[in-house]
Amino acid sequence: MTPQTTGKYLILFREDSVAEGVQLLSETFTTSSSDTLTFGELGVAVVAVDPTQLSSLNIASPDSPILAVEPEQVLYALQDVTPEGAIVSVSVDYLRGYRDAVTTLSDSLISSDQSQAEAVIDESAVTWGLQATEVTQSKYSGAGIKVAVLDTGFDLTHPDFLGRNVTAKSFVEGQDVQDGNGHGTHCIGTACGSKTPGVLPLYGIAYNAEIYAGKVLSNEGSGTDSQILQGIEWAIANGCDIISMSLGAATQPGQSYSRIYEAIAKRALKRGTLIVAAAGNESNRSAGIIRPVGRPANCPSILAVAAIDVQLQVASFSTQGINPKGGQIDIAAPGVKVRSSWILPLHYRTISGTSMATPHVAGIAALHAEATGLRGQELWNLLAKSAQRLPLPSVDVGAGLVQAP
Structure with a gap:
């Protein structure tokens, strides 16, 4: 599955060069303040720029205040799943049919061998x-x-x-x-x-x-x-x-x-x-x-x-x-x-x-x-x-x- 991205980019600054990194971004990109979000405590910024502009940051240079650039992604609350690993999403008709099909089998299995943990x-x-x-x-x-x-x-x-x-x-x-x-x-x-x-x-x-x-x-x-x-x-x-x-x-x-x-x-x-x-x-x-x-x-x-x-x-x-x-x-x-x-x-x-x-x-x-x-x-x-x-x-x-x- 391809990660879902937003079109923005995460910029990681060196821990001792956050201010310098923010200044470099402002000089390199023509963006409004609404296009840039800076996390000073974390040393990270999020910017909305054309990806072709990113090469101008020259992060490979040992003197660069920028350590890494990554696309911003979308994350999710991990869904409720059954113990068997399948996401819970089935129809009522399916459940009724399944119930009827396994009733006899389940009755025969409910015995002294039932799960000890339960x-x-x-x-x-x-x-x-x-x-x-x-x-x-x-x-x-x-x-x-x-x-x-x-x-x-x-x-x-x-x-x-x-x-x-x-x-x-x-x-x-x-x-x-x-x-x-x-x-x-x-x-x-x-x-x-x-x-x-x-x-x-x-x-x-x-x-x-x-x-x-x-x-x-x-x-x-x-x-x-x-x-x-x-x-x-x-x-x-x-x-x-x-x-x-x-x-x-x-x-x-x-x-x-x-x-x-x-x-x-x-x-x-x-x-x-x-x-x-x-x-x-x-x-x-x-x-x-x-x-x-x-x-x-x-x-x-x-x-x-x-x-x-x-x-x-x-x-x-x-x-x-x-x-x-x-x-x-x-x-x-x-x-x-x-x-x-x-x-x-x-x-x-x-x-x-x-x-x-x-x-x-x-x-x-x-x-x-x-x-x-x-x-x-x-x-x-x-x-x-x-x-x-x-x-x-x-x-x-x-x-x-x-x-x-």
């Missing part, structure tokens, strides 16, 4: 994901930690979050931060949901963390690099310790990572901010299809999260670290049949995806940050060191299943 895991009080990651045994709550979730926004009216310290901002033109999709509210719920939800089971991890809800994806579930970068800069400027991004775009085998997102993530780590991102849902392992980690999770300095199911097996849809340059899986978390908060009037919903695994890691990172005072790369190292090793390839689950302190 029989053992009781979610009446706590979701299986919080149980598997030892959140229920932790004495930490994320107090004093700032967690930014960059997604489709947040349902500010959700009763489970009334009274919480929530800072919210929209970077989507024409749409306020109120979540009209549900994806963002679900992710925030897992990372930072209430200790006393209106309806059990308990689904939230860092229930005392400060929530920063950045709307970087529209209510339709898509957004541009510009919007994502605005959200990242906002989170860093506000001193957020962890940034959770359940978004991305598919990559191809052999494709390298974005130099610009890599530089941003590396600079964020040096400032003490850990960026966690979903590895992607493009695989369908039951059909023998395994796809590489998506953008921007494939950057070496972004913590890429794979999804596992209740039996601690890699989810069929979860991508794999198959690209040689970057693109590794760093850690795994519960991502199949995950219950969390949803936009009203539904309140709660159970869905699957690496999108659901990512906020598990973000929330648990907040607990470790509170417990140890570690930030940035040291916090990353601790998450990897404390993960539960799994009898699965590291290309699928990285260091293993994330564990709470």
Whole structure:
């Protein structure tokens, strides 16, 4: 699949030459201020120019303040998928026919050989994901930690979050931060949901963390690099310790990572901010299809999260670290049949995806940050060191299943 681009370009400046780089752009291109967006904290600009003009920047020169140029892309909230890896989109007639065809077979299989995991895991009080990651045994709550979730926004009216310290901002033109999709509210719920939800089971991890809800994806579930970068800069400027991004775009085998997102993530780590991102849902392992980690999770300095199911097996849809340059899986978390908060009037919903695994890691990172005072790369190292090793390839689950302190 060819990446969808916007016609604009991302320009990466040397960290010590941002002002010089901005000056070079103004001298090289005849653009209005509305055609250029500069992120001083990140050392990046987004410009709308004719691609033939880019060669005049001479970025190959060792004296150039510009390190890289890339087309601006569109990213997406990773869609809800079934445990088998297929996107949920079938007709009612098909479902009825399928039901009739398998009724006899399913009745014969429901016996003492039924899935032991489903029989053992009781979610009446706590979701299986919080149980598997030892959140229920932790004495930490994320107090004093700032967690930014960059997604489709947040349902500010959700009763489970009334009274919480929530800072919210929209970077989507024409749409306020109120979540009209549900994806963002679900992710925030897992990372930072209430200790006393209106309806059990308990689904939230860092229930005392400060929530920063950045709307970087529209209510339709898509957004541009510009919007994502605005959200990242906002989170860093506000001193957020962890940034959770359940978004991305598919990559191809052999494709390298974005130099610009890599530089941003590396600079964020040096400032003490850990960026966690979903590895992607493009695989369908039951059909023998395994796809590489998506953008921007494939950057070496972004913590890429794979999804596992209740039996601690890699989810069929979860991508794999198959690209040689970057693109590794760093850690795994519960991502199949995950219950969390949803936009009203539904309140709660159970869905699957690496999108659901990512906020598990973000929330648990907040607990470790509170417990140890570690930030940035040291916090990353601790998450990897404390993960539960799994009898699965590291290309699928990285260091293993994330564990709470």
